[in-house]
Amino acid sequence: MYNAFFGFQENPFNLSPDPAFFYRSLQHEEALANLIYGVQSRKGFIVLTGEVGTGKTTMLECLRDYLYSQRIEFAFVFNSRITPADFFEMLAYDLDLRCGKSKTEILYALNDLFLQQASQGNTTVLIVDEAHNLEWDVLEEIRMLGNFENRGGKLLQVILAGQPELDRKLDAPNLRQLKQRIVLRCNLRPFQESDTIDYIETRMEKGGLRHQKVFSPDLMAEIHLRSQGIPRIVNAICDNLLLTAFALESPTASAEMLDEVTTDMRLEWPGRRLRARPTNEDTSFSQSSQFTRGD
Numbered sequence: 388m389y390n391a392f393f394g395f396q397e398n399p400f401n402l403s404p405d406p407a408f409f410y411r412s413l414q415h416e417e418a419l420a421n422l423i424y425g426v427q428s429r430k431g432f433i434v435l436t437g438e439v440g441t442g443k444t445t446m447l448e449c450l451r452d453y454l455y456s457q458r459i460e461f462a463f464v465f466n467s468r469i470t471p472a473d474f475f476e477m478l479a480y481d482l483d484l485r486c487g488k489s490k491t492e493i494l495y496a497l498n499d500l501f502l503q504q505a506s507q508g509n510t511t512v513l514i515v516d517e518a519h520n521l522e523w524d525v526l527e528e529i530r531m532l533g534n535f536e537n538r539g540g541k542l543l544q545v546i547l548a549g550q551p552e553l554d555r556k557l558d559a560p561n562l563r564q565l566k567q568r569i570v571l572r573c574n575l576r577p578f579q580e581s582d583t584i585d586y587i588e589t590r591m592e593k594g595g596l597r598h599q600k601v602f603s604p605d606l607m608a609e610i611h612l613r614s615q616g617i618p619r620i621v622n623a624i625c626d627n628l629l630l631t632a633f634a635l636e637s638p639t640a641s642a643e644m645l646d647e648v649t650t651d652m653r654l655e656w657p658g659r660r661l662r663a664r665p666t667n668e669d670t671s672f673s674q675s676s677q678f679t680r681g682d
Contacts, residue, residue, distance in 0.1 A: 389633035390594075393601060399594030400626040402619065404445035406452050408593055410586045410618070415442060418573040422450050422546060426459070429510055429540030430570045431533055434557070435548040437575030440619030443548045446575070447514055450546070454512060460504055461512035467520040467549075471528050478513070501535050501542035512544045519549035519556060526556075530565040577616030580608055586618065587625060601632065601639055609642070613649050613656045624648055 390398060399408070409415070418435065425433040437443050447463075454461045462481035464474070475493045479486060486496035504511050513532070515521065521529075535542040547553065557566045578586060584607045591599040602610070602625070610628075614620035627648040628640040635644075 389629045392633045392636075393629065393638075394596050395591075396595030398626070399590040399596070400622040400629070402622055402626075404442075404448045406445065406449045408590055409445055409449050410442075410589055412578065412582050412586070414576060415446065418575060419446055419449055421571055421573050422446070423453055425546070425571045426450075426454070426510065426512055426544045429542075429544060431541040431544065432565070432569045433544070433546045433571040433573070434553065434569050435546060435573045435575070436551055436553055438577065438617065439550060440617040441575040441577060442618050443575060444516060447516055447546075447548055450514070459509060459512060460500065461514060464513070464515040465517070467515060467517040467525075469525060470522070471524055474525050474528060482511070497532070497543075498535065502537075505537060505539065505542055510544055511542065512546065514546045514548070516548050517550075518547040519551075519553035521547075521556075523561065526562060526565060530562075530568065533565075533568050578611065578618065578621075579616065580611045583607065583611035583614070583616055583621060586621060590622075590625075601629065603639070606640060606642065606645060609645060613645070613654055613659075615656055620654070623652065624654075627652070 390396070401408070422433060422435065424430075435443055435446065451461070451463065460482060462478050464477055464481075469477070472490070475490050476488060478484070479488070479493050479496065482497070482500060484493060484496040484500065486492045501511055513529070515529070529545060529547075532543050533541065533545065556562065557569070584604065587602060587607050587610065588599060591601070610621060610624050614624055624645070628644055631644045631648060632638070632640045637644075
């Protein structure tokens with residue numbers, strides 16, 4: 388809606404995980420490199436964790452692009468609230484296994500696929516998003532798939548991605564065998580302020596607006612504070628700010644606009660102080676107002 392007004396070629400703050408807008412912070416670059424290294428080296432089990440909105444799914448989309456480019460067979464489980472039977476059906480569908488639906492038939496077909504890929508110098512990858520929601524029996528089935536191996540290493544590389552609850556679940560005594568097989572762990576943390584500012588400017592540039600002046604440095608610093616450095620919340624705030632500025636035909640976003648947006652989003656952040664919403668007599672958006680920060 389606001390793209391033409393500001394000069395964007397595409398929406399810079401779309402909430403969908405788009406690898407084209409992947410922001411290569413040091414930690415994201417390191418995590419993606421570890422995922423690719425784990426697959427290439429046939430490390431077996433890899434765990435990717437991070438709080439809600441820190442970019443795990445976008446990271447997995449980038450990994451999928453890499454797997455496609457290398458013609459590596461992979462299965463992607465995106466709905467983790469499944470039974471063991473559902474899990475094996477999803478594996479068979481994603482890997483295009485021409486077999487029956489029973490667990491035994493799927494396991495034999497998987498073995499044939501793994502051996503075929505290994506004979507060609509390739510591997511096979513299983514990616515599970517939202518893995519913290521997996522039931523214990525499904526996690527045990529995934530562990531058992533790790534038994535497929537030859538002298539060259541593991542025949543199936545497993546990547547479990549989820550919220551920090553996944554780490555706590557893997558610490559459970561009944562999953563100690565699975566925990567012992569995890570050879571790589573990656574963790575995504577919220578941005579520091581400098582990363583948030585660079586993230587905003589990078590996405591706006593990728594959207595088609597170079598040298599943006601819509602958001603001032605002070606405003607971006609405040610966006611970082613109120614989003615607590617969570618990329619998904621940064622996207623939501625910036626998208627709403629651009630929409631508000633467009634509606635008011637303003638070429639720049641202001642502190643008052645940010646107040647209205649974050650109030651409507653019901654955001655909380657450390658040091659937040661409640662402030663009254665504008666009255667009917669005071670609905671203007673002054674560019675010179677000061678931010679409300681905690682004491």
